[in-house]
Amino acid sequence: MKGVWGLAIAAGASLARAQSSSSSALTAAATTVAATAASGAPSLFPYERVQLTEGVLAELCAALKNDSLADLFAFGSSSNSTSADSTVEKRSNVKHSCKVMPGDAGWPSERVWDLFDILVGGNLIKAVPLASYCYPEWPNYNADKCATITADWLTSNLHMADPTSIMLPLYEGRTCMPSPYSYTDSCEQGGYPTYAVNISTVAEIQLAVNFARNLNLRLVVKNTGHDFNGKASGKGGLTVWTHYLKDKEYYPTFTAANGYVGPAAKFGSGIQVWEAYEFGKSIGKTFVGGEAVTVGMGGGYTAGGGHSPLSSMYGMAADQVLAMEVxxxxxTFITADSKENADVFWMLRGGGGSTIGVVTSLTVKAWPQLETTTVTFNFTVSDTPSADAFWAAIESYLENFETFVDAGTYGYYYIGADSDEVGTEYAGDHAYYFRMESFVAPGKTVAQTEALLAPWFKVLDNLNVTYTPWYNHADNFHDAWSAAFPQEYVGTDLVKTASRLLPRKVFQSTELLKQTWEAYRDAVEQGLFIAGFHISGTGIAVDPPTDNAVLPAWRDTLTHVIVGSEWNFTSSWDVVETLSLFVTEWMDVLREIAPDSGAYMSEGDLLEPNLQESFYGSNYERLYALKQEYDPTGLFFALTAVGAEDWEVQTTDPLPYSWNTNGRLCPKST
Known part of the structure; x- marks a missing residue:
């Protein structure tokens, strides 16, 4: 073989040999630095021991006999690189230029992509939109596969098992969905990344990060794609897909750098909530994770703070983290805890995903096995004497929020107006419904839960509201949770949401509580729906940490309120834009009720006014400074992430810039 291709084969063999010959040294390093949990840091997983090193790069350079090609994979200027005047140094220090896209002169040639594929062990994927199998103009058209994809389109499993698909395609640009879910009859690549690496080792992440940074490519990180704002998408991007990093290890006694001594577990960043909860059950422990089955523990969920059915007991997901590998x-590959790389550790626990690095694993606290009761029920306006009685029942729920949260419980509910009890069908619809997806009472028996709910239910009885609560109890959290939280429907582009955290003082003020209740009713009357939670970010069983970047407003929150608008599958971009703006503007009502609070970034509004203050609060100045220190070229980006204000997505859809990820990523226009 000749040219780059032949050199690629040699380079791939060189890398394989280097990794193989380095394996004993890497194992020794792991043994020396993090041999046991008692050392204050967990042992590296096998996939974390396979690392890119300067020695490996030197062998690669020798095999290629081409410094320019070898430099594409070199470390950045703040690493231990010794080539201070190299091409990679110059590239790494170029700040804020438009990311290279397919078709640009700087886009890698097919042979360079071939070289990259060999170096990452054949794990490079030339990505296509998942629904492209349904379109005859695409070379991969397959009617049988299309039928399967269409039948499963609304399930989370389909999208999380694809390297670039996301669960809410509105935020990649609605560019390729199967009929009947598509507003158009065409399929384009859109905001779906162009390439993805199915990660199996740390070395592959390092290669992808270096390759993207040195060539000024748009880098995207995907775990499951379960995200409300499209973080796992980006036009022309290269995706680091960590979904299959599924290792886990339990430490009966773990001594953490922050002084914690007790049980803990280390999870690969691809571990999802259902896997963590199952693991907890198997060892007689409980872990703090999301309510949704498909949420990834080590992705944007924990990085964004991470609220949980257990938050009113044990705090946020970010509060549980004792160490992480990044x-x-x-x-460079590091371990971060409260003493080693403490700034990174602080930032990546609440400071948001897609900021300064890719988490490969995290070590978290394990709590005792916890008996749990869940309660599910619903009622509609037809189950009440009148609309006023319906809304009085809602008011009574709000009046009990403080009591419920202070008992360590969690409630996930919907309020709207639709005969199908989904969203709100149209402004002025009076088919009101209330749906308690699940009231979760950790550590409580059925009898204790009944007693806690009795004051609210007494009001419902006095109002002649008909409801039938279903109580489910288990001696462990997993079994109670799994019965109460089935997998959610995803895959549609029909909803735009905004959110607000409402603090305790709102519910201790007669006037503010009345305003909140009136706001709920007004939202539904105007065609919006509410998805809400009674919840706190300060667990009753623990003291919240003071050394992480969780939005401070979470610590005094009693409810996280999401308000949304809907449209049809065939709605035009004009309708999407109009209704999106309406949701953002309506949320001023809740912002005025709680002006000093904020919003949960992972379920927030892309158009949130004062986004940095709302999502990060008083932490933002420090977060932004760390972003510039650790990622000066802006390699990591998301529309709601730290530093996002420096960039714009030059959206190709008929929308304002940065309304989705379907466009070139460039420094913000002045």
Whole structure:
């Protein structure tokens, strides 16, 4: 073989040999630095021991006999690189230029992509939109596969098992969905990344990070794609897909750098909530994770703070983290805890995903096995004497929020107006419904839960509301949770949401509580729906940490309120834009009720006014400074992430810039 291709084969063999010959040294390093939990840091997983090193890069350079090609994979300037005057140094220090896209002169040639594929062990994927199998103009058209994809389109499993698909395609640009879910009869690549690496080792992440940074490519990180704002998408991007990093290990006694001594577990960043909860049951422990089955523990969920059915007991997901392993923007692989790389540790626990690195694993606290009761029920306006009685029942729920949260419980509910009890069909619809997806009472028996709910239910009885609560109890959290939280429907582009955290003082003020209740009713009357939670970010069983970047407003929250608008599958972009703006503007009502609070970034509004203050609060100045220190070129980006204000997505849809990820990523226009 000749040319780059032949050199690629040699380079791939060189990398394989280097990794193989380095394996004993890497194992020794792991043994020396993090041999046991008692050392204050967990042992590296096998996939974390396979690392890119300067020695490996030197062998690669020798095999290629081409410094320019070898430099594409070199570490950034803040690493231990010794080539201070190299091409990669110059590239790494170029700040804020438009990311290279397919068709640009700087886009890698097919042979360079071939070289990259060999270096990542054949794990490079040339991505296509998942629904492209349904379109005859695409070369991969397959009617049988299309039928399967269409039948499963609304399930989370389909999208999380694809390297670039996301669960809410509105935020990649609605560019390729199967009929009947598509507003158009065409399929385009849109905001779905162009390539993805199915990660199996740390070395592959390092190679991808270095390659993207040195060539100024748009880098995207995907775990499951379960995200409300499209973080796992980006036009022309290269995706680091960590979904299959599924290792886990339990430490009966773990001594953490922050002084914690007790049970803990280390999870690969691809572990999802259902896997963590199952693991907890198997060892007689409980872990703090999301309510949704498909949420990834080590992705944007924990990085964004991470609220949980257990938050009113044990706090946020970010509060549980004792250590983490991370590949930084310069390609280096580190362990971060409260003493080692403490700034990174602080930032990645609440400071948002897609900021300064790719988490490969995290070590979290394990709590005792916890008996749990869940309660599910609903009622509609037809189950009440009148609309006023319906809304009085809602008011009574709000009046009990403080009591419920202070008992360590969690409630996930919907309020709207639709005969199908989904969303709100149209403004002025009076088919009101209330649906308690699940009231979760950790540590409580059925009898204790009944007693806690009795004051609210007494009001419902006095109002002649008909409801039938279903109580489910288990001696462990997993079994109670799994019965109460089935997999959610995803895959549609029909909803735009905004959110607000309402603090305790709102519910201790007669006037503010009345305003909140009136706001709920007004939202539904105007065609919106509410998805809400009674919840706190300060667990009753623990003291909240003071050394992480969780939005401070979470610590005094009693409810996280999501308000949304809907449209049809065939709605035009004009309708999407109009209704999106309406949701953002309506939320001023709740912002005025709680002006000093904020919003949960992972379920927030892309158009949120004062986004940095709302999502990050008083932490933002420090977060932004760390972003510039650890990622000066802006390799990591998301529309709601730290530093997003420096960039714009030059959206190709008929929308304002940065309304989705379907466009070139460039420094913000002045």
């Amino acid at each position: 590949v930084l923007a310069d390609g």
